[in-house]
Amino acid sequence: MALKALDIYKLLPKKNCKECGEPTCLTFAMKLASGKVKPEDCPYLDEKAREILGASTRPPVQRVKVGVGERSFAIGEEIVQFRHEKTFFHEPGIMTAVSDRMDADTIQAIVADVRDHLLVRIGLDLRLNGIAIRSESGAPAAFAAAVEAVEAVADLPEVLLAEDPAVQEAGLAVCGNYRPLIHAATRDQYREMCALAVKYGCPLAIRAPTLDALADLSGLCTAAGAGHLVLDLTSPSLHETLNSAVAVRQHAITRTTPALGYPVFIDTRPSGLPDAALICGVLKFGSILVTDAISDESRKAFLVLRQNIYTDPQKPIQITPGIYRVGSPGPDAPVLLTVNFSLTYFTLQGYLEASGVDSFMLIVDTEGLSVLTSVAAGKLSETLVRDALKEFGVPDLVDHRKLIIPGYAAPLSGKIEDETGWKVLVGPRDAADIAEFLEKEWP
Amino acid sequence: MPTVTFLPGFRKTEVKSGSTLLQAAQQAGIHMNVVCGGLGKCGKCTVYVKSGRYDFDCEKFGKFFSPEELDAGACLACQTSVLEDVRVLIPEESIVQEQKILIDVMGISTELNPAVWKYALTLSPPSLDDPSPDLTRLLWGIEKAGGPKEGDIYAPLEVIRRIPRVLRESGWKVTATVVLVPGGYRLIDIEKGDTSPACYGAAVDLGTTTVVVFIRNLIDGSIMGVASNYNRQISCGEDILSRVTFARKGGLKKLQSLAAESINAAITEAANKAGVDREHIYEVVVAGNTIMTHILMGIDPAYMIEEPYVPVVRRYLTAAAGRAGLEVGEDSGLFIFPAVSDFIGGDIIADILASGMAESEEISLLIDIGTNFEVVLGNRDWMFACAGAAGPALEGGEVLFGMRANAGAIEQISLDLETLTPAYRTIRHTKPKGLCGSGLIDLLAELLRACIIDRTGRINTAIDHERIRAGRQVPEFVVAWKEETGIGKDIVITENDVKALIMSKASILAACRTLMNQAGITRDEIAHIYFSGAFGNYISKENAIVIGLIPEVPVERITPIGNGAIEGANLVLLNRRKKKFLDEIARKIAYIELNAEPSFMDEYTGSCFLPHTDLSLFPTVEEMLGKCRMRRGVP
Amino acid sequence: MTLSTLSDWTGEVGTVTIGALKADGGTRSTTVTIGGERDLSFIGSPPTGHRPLIAFELCDDPSLWPAPVTKFLGDRASDPAEWARWAGQEYAPDLIRLFLTSTRRRGFSDFASVTTTVENVLQATGLPLIIEGSNDPELDSEVFRRIGEAGEGERLLIGTAEAARYRSIAASAMAYGHLVIAQSPIDINLAKQLNILLREIGLPHDRIVIDPYTGALGYGFEYSYSVMERIRYAALKGDEDLAMPMISSAIDSLTVKEVREADPSGIEKISVAWELYAMLPATIAGASIVCVRHPSTILPLRAGIDAFWPAPSGGGGA
């Protein structure tokens, strides 16, 4: 586990010289503990301290990059088992599979779809990441042709699924310069695969029947010069995949088995349950998820789940403050105040829509804090409300002067009335009760 | 209608002819002492009419005053009617102290090492054989008397100008005053004859609401006089933010001079009481919050209240006291405590100094509670500090029957667990008017013990008892029936009050726990908890733990240090070596911004429970509450 | 050397049995037991504790129910007893969860209907029942008394107790031998606080199921997911006030924008996806009962749970 600030502080020179850019060694220690600065920033660390701090602040899961260019992505660098402990850093790449048995048109249609598919949510672009090319024919030429078909359509990151080194090399000959993930080295052919990985400078997935064997193989591959590894934990049993993924993450972050300190690869096909396998992969530490094309609905749900899980739990997603309309509100429509925490916003919006009452939502900037939190932290204040009413021109939108505030903001009601001159109605604490509230309280 | 002008402060009000001065004062918003209720029996409402016609029965009420006082216009405000425009001086004693200003100090001993020396010298007059200049002669004299080397003393022009005259007029018997300032030794005064015993300094706590001054004898360290005063800036805004706003709107100069005036008034009062000539005060040491000290030094505090909240100066400041408008010796020194951030000011550094935590290996937790609170955790090697807003509930604000610690405030209360009948004590033993902070903490703890509230503060209305009732909006508990109160109404505590209190206490406990987590310290490792400030002086330590205002530690580890700011200022005044130490303390402290600390909110919700969601943090409280539940027949 | 998961857990999730057979004073044809985990969900071969279960949700006032479901059901939605019988037979959920949505209408006063509805549903299905009553403190005591009474001996799981209103539900559960759902708004501290409050008024821990409140996928689900993980983690670390099994229901799944605005032809698929992608993750985070409203979600959800728990099915387990 990460060192506490005070433990780190004990290792620092305590000169308080500020050369690291921090006012005191203790602040430096705090930032170091939370990963905001690097040990090298202090020029006066002694050898021992450097060693201890270096070891405990380097990410225990190695960073690996797949692909080149705009759509390339990095995986690894994870430091926790549970997202609430810090956050998960790199979203898993979802690689849609094509086969060298498919004809070029089919392949290209799939690739184009992956290239173009885009889901915009909360201001973020959610995309599929790349293409996995399966060698099913076993023929190098067919494989190369499939890779060529993919390359012809898009510069997407690729996984080359070919365990026969000759087939693999045929694929690499086409796209080896674009840093595809080579899949996969096994105990039998790891020398050849490592040589290919070294030759093309590509990341290498490795596969073994047990975790012990996998750890051994990882050691062999690094010794053979392939440093950017990815661990394939695919099994027909999702139970097994889940268990090994958890084990790998635990061994990695506790640095118990550094040979397992690499990102994880999961192919959803052998389980026969792509949805469940994708869910398993996104929740439990998969970094490369290979899947055959899935339905539109599953894809949407998957992308949203991935976005949810990889949201920094300590940084709530924020909505731009402003006035938002539900339905087509007129000058007599209610104005409901709430904070710019996305969850609060969406929940209220949902219930307002369901209530069928046309209304205005006045979203104020509480830095993404929820109502309860922002009231407690003093971020939601009467002046903030006053300024927001003015800034967003609310008095011109409605001809009444009544503001509905969230139930948890009740302590502020008097102050808001004084500061704004608007009459304040304290709404329900739970957005689910908003329809009923409006029915009762709004004329 | 006649106009009544009240001095000092020149508050004016118009009243009907024949109204009493007490009515006029009340109308003007001045809270006078009316202990007997305006019957002319207690003599507490003394005022002095300086001009104008008035009606006061000297025969009947003269017994309260000496002839001199009567000559000066003394009369009882409640028994004096106004006939025409009058100017009335209200002495400090006749005004209700909004709150007891805390001047008790622990009186920690320190080595006496002031930064001021006075040398009584008898110099030989110059002659043709000894033609050295006056200044050199004087400085040599100082050196010979055991003072610093001649070459090390800087003499400012203003003093040099006075030297020839004073030397000759005194017949070469003079007293020279030397102070040590960051630039070195400085000759700041020369007086005729031997005035060396008259060597004083002033320690000042410049608070947002109050100013406290101690005058100390710098030769033996004794306390010469103490005085306290309201900070006159109150007229420009009650709280600190409104002061900054005022400063922003071009009011900095005014605030600065009001700050100086407030200090001057207190110094004058203390000096007069002690018979000390203000000219003999050679050093003034001021501890105050960052904004107050900025203002005193005439530095614009405007940018401190905006993100990213940076003060202009952090380290300690020195200047000639006269430059800040302080009316002490002309060239006397002024020393301002350093600060850590906008929120952790010199007052907190002074608290730390006064508590001794920065010299100890043991880990201490220091808590300064007001509307804002500051918490410091650490020992001589490291310190974490944070600050936040606790809301006014613990000071009686935003609680229906909450009040400041004035007469009539219930300051202590307990409940009979069988009958739920309260037993309480009020300040000045008058009929209760409300509850002040310490009373509220007691009450919260007692309601919990009696199982009237659950741990989230909800009143259990299922209990069938006359004191527990539905209330107008939320359930409430009757603390005192209207017959027994001084306000003719039932005094109650409502469920909303209880929740406000829980939220306030939760911010403080969460702040303590956030620092403890940062440092990786458990409650067992805390050797001392120091409470600074008025609030901490009066509350029950046991109940503070029962409600989870502070972490559970054995009560003997809790020490109220009273007004830590004035204590710290005193220490520095008496021992100059502490000055360097202050900067060291300030540099050692790592400031933690609670709002940027993700775990704080978690700690906060965890603390919004009596005493805390993690019951294992309060083992003895739990044991006690378990017994109470058994006793009350709740499983 | 055999590498496996590392765990230094000291705690264990308590077990809760829902439903009572004839022999035990009830009329259920099966009962279910949840909880008992000594590790993270699905970890271990076989995993510790009991397999997560699926509850199918229905209500007695379909006007407050998501349209994709009521459309799918047609007439059945107007009779909760028929709804329960049919779903039990066709889709084989492990439990039925009945929401007495009628009590949430304004001006509700037909308390007798509570009794009738509960009795009818009990007759229509032999599955263990979860019953959700009113959420208005004014109605609670009567509604929950009636639920308790109508289901006396059936060991119902009744909900929902919240910090602001837990006394009447707990009272009914204690008087009539039922279990309680304790719901708190996505916060581990609040969840724990409510459990302590319930314990202190006499409701033992083995009669509590935690509902940490579950936001719909894309609408705060991640908060719920993490709170469930944290609750499970705390339980395994030995915190007894959090060592109860959890129930998770993303009740807004079928009213989110993605479903509301879906093309009618794809509405069933998106409904299933939105429920599945929240509820299967919930089981991984630690939920013992996951709830769905669209009947078509039950099958894939069951398949997913079984894939993570390959041991023989049957709800028994360790």
Ligand code: SF4
């Ligand atoms: S550079 Fe090193 S020694 Fe200097 S303040 Fe920073 S941590 Fe301390």
Ligand code: FES
């Ligand atoms: S109030 Fe007592 S004498 Fe005036």
